[in-house]
Amino acid sequence: xxxxxxxxxxxxxxxxxxxxxxxxxxxxxxxxxxxxxxxxxxxxxxxxxxxxxxxxxxxxxxxxxxxxxxxxxxxxxxxxxxxxxxxxxxxxxxxxxxxxxxxxxxxxxxxxxxxxxxxxxxxxxxxxxxxxxxxxxxxxxxxxxxxxxxxxxxxxxxxxxxxxxxxxxxxxxxxxxxxxxxxxxxxxxxxxxxxxxxxxxxxxxxxxxxxxxxxxxxxxxxxxxxxxxxxxxxxxxxxxxxxxxxxxxxxxxxxxxxxxxxxxxxxxxxxxxxxxxxxxxxxxxxxxxxxxxxxxxxxxxxxxxxxxxxxxxxxxxxxxxxxxxxxxxxxxxxxxxx
Numbered sequence: 001x002x003x004x005x006x007x008x009x010x011x012x013x014x015x016x017x018x019x020x021x022x023x024x025x026x027x028x029x030x031x032x033x034x035x036x037x038x039x040x041x042x043x044x045x046x047x048x049x050x051x052x053x054x055x056x057x058x059x060x061x062x063x064x065x066x067x068x069x070x071x072x073x074x075x076x077x078x079x080x081x082x083x084x085x086x087x088x089x090x091x092x093x094x095x096x097x098x099x100x101x102x103x104x105x106x107x108x109x110x111x112x113x114x115x116x117x118x119x120x121x122x123x124x125x126x127x128x129x130x131x132x133x134x135x136x137x138x139x140x141x142x143x144x145x146x147x148x149x150x151x152x153x154x155x156x157x158x159x160x161x162x163x164x165x166x167x168x169x170x171x172x173x174x175x176x177x178x179x180x181x182x183x184x185x186x187x188x189x190x191x192x193x194x195x196x197x198x199x200x201x202x203x204x205x206x207x208x209x210x211x212x213x214x215x216x217x218x219x220x221x222x223x224x225x226x227x228x229x230x231x232x233x234x235x236x237x238x239x240x241x242x243x244x245x246x247x248x249x250x251x252x253x254x255x256x257x258x259x260x261x262x263x264x265x266x267x268x269x270x271x272x273x274x275x276x277x278x279x280x281x282x283x284x285x286x287x288x289x290x291x292x293x294x295x296x297x298x299x300x301x302x303x304x305x306x307x308x309x310x311x312x313x314x315x316x317x318x319x320x321x322x323x324x325x326x327x328x329x330x331x332x333x334x335x336x337x338x
Contacts, residue, residue: 155271157299
């Protein structure tokens with residue numbers, strides 16, 4: 001589609017790790033009335049001087065998963081809307097046109113967008129206010145294990161989604177959580193601290209030999225593979241994860257399914273790739289539930305989409321609705337004496 005008369009070209013910051021793909025995306029943008037004002041990789045992004053450029057939209061092409069927390073910081077501070085794409089997973093002849101439509105819609109230029117294209121994926125939700133930091137002990141005097149456990153699986157866009165989810169839950173929720181968030185080594189403790197600022201639940205790192213307790217969110221560390229023993233205690237070993245991600249959501253979900261059975265559940269949040277789909281099947285096979293963040297509220301919806309494709313997702317919604325549904329489910333169980 002040629003640029004319409006009288007319309008200035010959209011100013012796009014193009015971020016792609018691979019030079020050949022950067023060339024292809026540049027050509028695609030220019031064919032559709034857009035102008036890349038800077039082309040870079042994520043690691044060199046600061047060299048583009050974002051605060052000094054007039055930008056309409058930022059396009060980040062993901063080939064492999066970047067450092068999640070640094071990317072979350074970019075999402076919060078970016079001077080223009082961001083669209084993520086996974087060109088390595090793109091299929092179909094219409095992929096380029098759909099990408100162009102989403103970029104133009106995100107930049108507020110619907111007048112240049114093809115009417116037949118699919119709507120963009122974007123939340124439009126305001127940033128959450130953050131209460132004062134709550135200091136959490138690494139141990140607890142309560143030795144009773146949780147009757148039920150929910151695995152939270154997340155990747156890119158996950159930290160903000162999980163914050164909204166946890167912020168909507170009461171501190172006395174009668175269940176435990178294991179958070180498996182794809183993240184770089186050394187950032188897991190930072191993640192636990194950030195989540196502890198927004199929820200009344202106890203957020204801390206999972207510790208070897210510990211028992212998940214009601215009202216706790218245990219962050220799966222990056223330093224070793226996590227499992228559960230025959231008594232439901234945390235096992236951290238030197239074994240490699242079964243997949244390329246650290247931690248691997250599938251492994252945590254399978255461990256939960258083996259010990260908790262029908263009292264295990266999983267909620268998959270924003271992220272790239274398909275980690276979590278096989279673990280979700282394991283949880284469904286023992287009678288547990290699997291929910292997922294809906295496509296529209298995800299930064300990138302590949303992880304929840306992969307679980308939906310294998311037919312194991314019982315409910316999809318934005319983080320707040322997922323929290324309310326979980327609360328309603330817990331209240332119903334209590335009312336039934338379960």
